[in-house]
Amino acid sequence: MRKIIKQISKNKKKGAFNRAKDRVDFVSGDAQETDIAKTKYRVASCQSTGKARPNNEDTLLTLNTYISGLDMPIAFGFYLVADGMGGHQSGEIASNYAAQGISQYLMSHVYQSTLFERRTLTSSDLREHLKNAVEEAQTLVLQRVPGGGTTLTCVLTFGDELFFAHIGDSRLYHLKKDGSLILHTRDHTLVKRLVDLGEITEDDAELHSHRSILYKALGQSDPFEPDIGEFSLEVGERLLICSDGLWGVVAHQQLQHIIQNSEDLDAAATNLVKAANDGGGPDNISVILIERLT
Secondary structure, three states, X not given: OHHHHHHHHHHHHHOOOOOOXXXXXXXXXXXXXXXXXXXXXXXXXXXXXXXOOOOXXXXXXXXXXXXXXXXXXXXXXXXXXXXXXXXXXXXXXXXXXXXXXXXXXXXXXXXXXXXXXXXXXXXXXXXXXHHHHHHHHHHHXXXXXXXXXXXXXXXXXXXXXXXXXXXXXXXXXXXXXOOOEEEOOOXXXXXHHHHHOXXXXXXXXXXXXOOOOEOOOEOOOOOOOOEEEEXXXXXXXXXXXXXXXXXXXXXXXXXXXXXXXXXXXXXXXXXXXXXXXXXXXXXXXXXXXXXEOO
């Protein structure tokens, strides 16, 4: 597990998550059994500093593997985008610690406990583990990066069960079989709250000078209440996890078109980042795409 966390940090420092085909895949020694797994996912990712920021404060992490040695191998993975805040290195460090905190907890309490201890985890167990993993990340950011903070949007896959954790304004989208692109998360911004209260319209929100101000984020001591949810993904459907450097520039309809019509998943991830940069690239851009294959 420590080796995995070190590899995550090493790859982040080297910029190894900056290309669509760069993914962190850790497979157990019984990987030859995975071709009979009931549920399979394909993952692609892409990241860019953008055209206006001097450094990259986003952290992107994907892990797509299997827990084998069981009656039937189980697809296991977690995928996250964390958009750091605080300026200069604080944001980058905060988002990196968030990724480390979550990955360390999930590898220990979900992956290893299932692989080595043969524990049977219920949906309730998995939700609780994801919640605890986010709290672990919160503790780590508070301890290591005082005054820093980060958004966090994370998906945990365990067989055909999917769970998400969310705080801030990174987003999780779901491209359904009928072609519709559904937003699973709610932005924790002051402007979104004004929209919900009916005080301003969605059109007003897009132009509001305070549209990026968060009222909830990882690293804030109070309030800290991440959204935790469970959802299903049908075969052929796709998920998009992204920072506001993408969705704040590329319109909803264009996101849908690119994901649906690109040559493959890697091309879709690359094309999404290109679209954000073509739109000015005012912020760091992070994209993860997940497709259910079987």
